[in-house]
Amino acid sequence: MNYQFARRLDAAPESFLDRLFAVSRDPEIISFAGGLPMTSLIDVAGIRDAAAAVFADEGEAALQYTTTDGYLPLREYIAGRYRSRLGLPATAGEIRITNGSQQCLDLIAKIFVDPSTVVGMEQPGYLGAIEAFSYYQPRIKTVQVTEESPDMKAFSTLCREEKPVFFYGIPNFQNPSGTAYSDAARRTCAEICQETETIFYEDDAFGELAFDGRPRMPVKKYAPECGVMSGSFSKTVSPGMRIGWVYAPGPVIERFDAVRQAADLHPNALSQAVMHRYLTTHDYDGHLRQVRRVYETNCRQMCDLLDDLLTDITHTTPEGGMFMLATMPEGKDSMALFHACLAEKVAVLPGVPFYAEGGGHTTFRLNFSTATEEEIRVGMTRLARAYRNSNR
Ligand SMILES: Cc1ncc(COP(=O)(O)O)c(C=O)c1O
Missing domain, CATH: 3.90.1150.10 (Aspartate Aminotransferase, domain 1)
Incomplete structure (x- = not known):
């Protein structure tokens, strides 16, 4: 054949x-x-207890079809954590639960990238992102990252001259290098993105894993309309439960819902309910x-x-x-x-x-x-x- x-x-x-x-x-x-x-x-024991409580209290709902946007209490929990940890004015309406944050890479590319669209990213950059974006045939243009920041001159030139539809970066403890942007670099990225109307797609898979526990401010804090963030419980609670999320401005969320529904209807209802139960009944911090x-x-x-x-x-x-x-x-x-x-x-x-x-x-x-x-x-x-x- x-x-x-x-x-x-x-x-x-x-x-x-x-x-x-x-x-x-x-x-x-x-x-x-x-x-x-x-x-x-x-x-394992904590998640088992959370799962048992979900089966006892809301088993039928957790095993039924659910909504595309995700379990509201979990979205509220995530929004609340953005507010309390980072001072971001997040609401549940701007958050969507995904099947791991890897799904965000696919769906964000799906809504923004046509063949030959320019996408900016770090060099070196996350391999899973290169793979996910590639299926939409972008022209990937990279900017070197050093211990403290992306090469700012190259970042500015990229945003001004190549006009990428978004720049994908990992300001907190990047995969593969482990480096993090300084606060000054985050502010400068935000200024450039605002001036050039470039989306900064901020993959924050590791933000909660700062060894000193100190929250680093996301680029989105300084340029809210330009910021599309993704997060995940994979590195902190369990990757097998496949719970990630996207936090983005309303117009992006609207498009996201449409492509998400076509992709897989909705996030895993059981996993979401168990994750929420776990986070709210155990000492996550x-x-x-x-x-x-x-x-x-x-x-x-x-x-x-x-x-x-x-x-x-x-x-x-x-x-x-x-x-x-x-x-x-x-x-x-x-x-x-x-x-x-x-x-x-x-x-x-x-x-x-x-x-x-x-x-x-x-x-x-x-x-x-x-x-x-x-x-x-x-x-x-x-x-x-x-x-x-x-x-x-
Ligand atoms: C930077 C980064 N983003 C996203 C992911 C995807 O993780 P998940 O889909 O489990 O949230 C990974 C996994 O290693 C990663 O390193």
Whole structure:
């Protein structure tokens, strides 16, 4: 059978991750390549109790079809948290629940991107976003991100000259680099977006994972009409429940509802009710403090081991999130390192697929939220050995 697939599928990058994960599935491998939250930090008992309460009190409603916009009490909870944590004047009417924040990437692109539409994003940038956007055939234009901000001159030139329909960025503890924008950079991005009427699509998957617990102000705070934000409970409560959200101005929400209904009718009613019950009957802030403490310890340990064992590699020093980016000296190749790592039973993620406009051959991403302290110690020793071997 000759299957006639849509030509636009060819626009998507080859799914690099599947291939890499397939080869690193060996249980003896210590993997820093993935991006899972630590399994032991998922509050299974708490979520089980919340689910039991939902079945007892509102089981029929939670198992029935529901509305496209999402469970109102959960949207109110999220809006309330934006108000209390960040001082944003959010209302439930501006929030829609999605099937993870990954769905926002697809649906936002669906409502804004035609073939050849310019989309701006960070370089390196989140691979899942590059993949999601690619199916709508945009021209992706990137701006380098440093430890403190995107390259502001390039960001300004992009917004003024290329007029992207939106700029997609992760100001808090980016995937893959772990870097965060300074407050000054957030304000400048907001000013430029306002002047040029550019949407700033702010993926805030990691905002609650600042190690010091201090909220960083989103770009949307300084340019409300330009700000489309997404958030997620995947990194903080449970990725398997698939609860994310979009927070956007009314006209965007209206279009979002239309495409969302066509995509999958509505978010998972049971998951939403259980998530809401969990958040409102358990100590979510206490849980977050524990998650941040563990990730900070792991991150510091990984940075120290990189400094001690791999002295010619530079790396970012995240203040939150789940990832850091390491850079080898010029001439080195992260695919060669990846294969040398597999021989030593450790896995890292080559940086190349995070670079939408090419490059990144000397970089690799390290995840510090999955492995235990002991695994990090052993895994980094293996990585150092693999690095020496790959350089022979
Ligand atoms: C930056 C970023 N955005 C979005 C997602 C999607 O996560 P989810 O759909 O589970 O919310 C991820 C997952 O790793 C991510 O790293």
